[in-house]
Amino acid sequence: MRAAKWIFVVVGALVTLVVAGVVAFALFVDPNRFKDDIADAVARETGRTLSLDGDIDLEFWPWFALSTGSGSLGNPQGFDGPPFVRWREARIRVRLFPLLRGRAVVDTVRIVGADFDLQRRADGTANWQGWSATTSPATDNSAGGNGVIAGLALLDSQLEFHDAASGRRLLLSHWRLTVGAIRPGEPIDAETAFSVSAGDELPRAALTVAGRYVPRTDATILENLRIAGTLTGGDLAEPSVPIEFSMPTARFLEANKKIEVPAWRARLGLFAGSGSLHGVVGDTPAFAGELALTTGALREALEQWAVKVPATRDASVLGPFELKTQWTYASSAISVAPIQLVLDDSRLRGELDVKFGDQPVTAFALQGDQIAIDRYLPPPDAESEPFVLPTAQLRALPVRGTLDFAAATLDETRMKRVRIRLLFDEQGVHANR
Numbered sequence: 001m002r003a004a005k006w007i008f009v010v011v012g013a014l015v016t017l018v019v020a021g022v023v024a025f026a027l028f029v030d031p032n033r034f035k036d037d038i039a040d041a042v043a044r045e046t047g048r049t050l051s052l053d054g055d056i057d058l059e060f061w062p063w064f065a066l067s068t069g070s071g072s073l074g075n076p077q078g079f080d081g082p083p084f085v086r087w088r089e090a091r092i093r094v095r096l097f098p099l100l101r102g103r104a105v106v107d108t109v110r111i112v113g114a115d116f117d118l119q120r121r122a123d124g125t126a127n128w129q130g131w132s133a134t135t136s137p138a139t140d141n142s143a144g145g146n147g148v149i150a151g152l153a154l155l156d157s158q159l160e161f162h163d164a165a166s167g168r169r170l171l172l173s174h175w176r177l178t179v180g181a182i183r184p185g186e187p188i189d190a191e192t193a194f195s196v197s198a199g200d201e202l203p204r205a206a207l208t209v210a211g212r213y214v215p216r217t218d219a220t221i222l223e224n225l226r227i228a229g230t231l232t233g234g235d236l237a238e239p240s241v242p243i244e245f246s247m248p249t250a251r252f253l254e255a256n257k258k259i260e261v262p263a264w265r266a267r268l269g270l271f272a273g274s275g276s277l278h279g280v281v282g283d284t285p286a287f288a289g290e291l292a293l294t295t296g297a298l299r300e301a302l303e304q305w306a307v308k309v310p311a312t313r314d315a316s317v318l319g320p321f322e323l324k325t326q327w328t329y330a331s332s333a334i335s336v337a338p339i340q341l342v343l344d345d346s347r348l349r350g351e352l353d354v355k356f357g358d359q360p361v362t363a364f365a366l367q368g369d370q371i372a373i374d375r376y377l378p379p380p381d382a383e384s385e386p387f388v389l390p391t392a393q394l395r396a397l398p399v400r401g402t403l404d405f406a407a408a409t410l411d412e413t414r415m416k417r418v419r420i421r422l423l424f425d426e427q428g429v430h431a432n433r
Helices: 002-028 031-046 096-100 298-304
Strands: 050-052 056-059 063-068 071-073 085-087 089-095 104-106 109-112 115-120 147-149 152-163 168-179 188-197 204-215 219-232 241-253 258-268 271-280 286-295 321-330 333-343 346-355 361-372 399-410 413-425 428-432
Touching: 031 050, 031 056, 346 399
Parallel strands: 104 147, 109 152, 115 152, 361 399
Antiparallel strands: 050 071, 056 063, 063 089, 071 085, 085 115, 089 104, 089 109, 152 168, 168 188, 188 204, 204 219, 219 241, 241 258, 258 271, 271 286, 286 321, 321 333, 333 346, 346 361, 399 413, 413 428
16 A cells, blocks of 8 residues: 555656646747747758748647647749748647547647638649658558547638639639548548639639548548539629539549449539439540439520520420430540430430540430420511520530421421421521421
8 A cells, every 4th residue: 555655646746747847838938939940840841931920829738739820831942922821820739648648639720811822833733742852651541540630620711723724713712611520540521611713704603512531441432422502693694593412422443443423413503403423534534324404494594504595486485394314425425315305395315426526526316206396486576596505615516416206386287207407506506307
């Protein structure tokens, strides 16, 4: 008993000395004296300049906490302009007692007012590359570890991306990122919200994205991916268009470069879509999947996206629309078949092929049950304007095809086995039968 008593006394004395030393360090040592040493260490390891403009604050109980005011981390050599990242404040806390036992228990890392400036030069090099002179072996995230991070919180931040080769500029503003607990080998939940713009000619998006990353040694897995938000501006015909996307699971298999998306769902304004995707990426990419697209009002759904729909004698046509099909992509060509299509009172089946290259062309063949042709003709008292395809890329892709109907009516004339040939080009739509 006396030996045990003396052991407790000695241990108590050591703990008292450690606590006293920590308190003395906190009271009498100014951590800001070490700014230059910290900056020199970062420069040696990364080749980048670290600037700590704000004060450094330390706490020791029950967390070992480090807080900084404003600061920045510069670009690698050869990049000018703003630093790689600036921030207003940052904070990291580590549990003291587990740290003394060699185990890191980190509280949520909090960064406020981060401003990332990402640059890619015309030669393909980027300022987010080149973090050290030597390349360290990749860390296996699925392996066991001896620590945990409670999460990451990025608040009131933004990201700007410049691509010198294409001249593109992308801006993420009002950026918020929340990452859940990070434990070796365990799933990680994340949610982010931001506004993104890529120039005045394109719509601006305000999005919320959430999902789960599941680490595996042989695959990258995403679960419960959800995207929701609105599009505004650009050429949109409405002030705001809602969009949604969800995907229960997606897998990328490292060994054979396969992508597997068993199911996805989306809503783009008045359009609702669903489908699947699987394929292989690499030197000869190939993909395949299913697609379903529906809307109760095709005319209004297209006009939402600034697609100019020609006037028709019957204003009620281009209403209910439903498409179901399977598709494949390989060797710079897309094949869509079989197509099942419902438009107004007509039901059609068929196929479509798109070939890219020096002489791109799209060809289709659809067979339907019936159609009232005069309902789709221009009004007799209106100036007829050709249908204009929505983008320059589509106008550069000639589209040729045939529509075959078992029965058709035109000006009260009933016809059977009618074939309509269509040509879409830069002049608009041409038809003959």
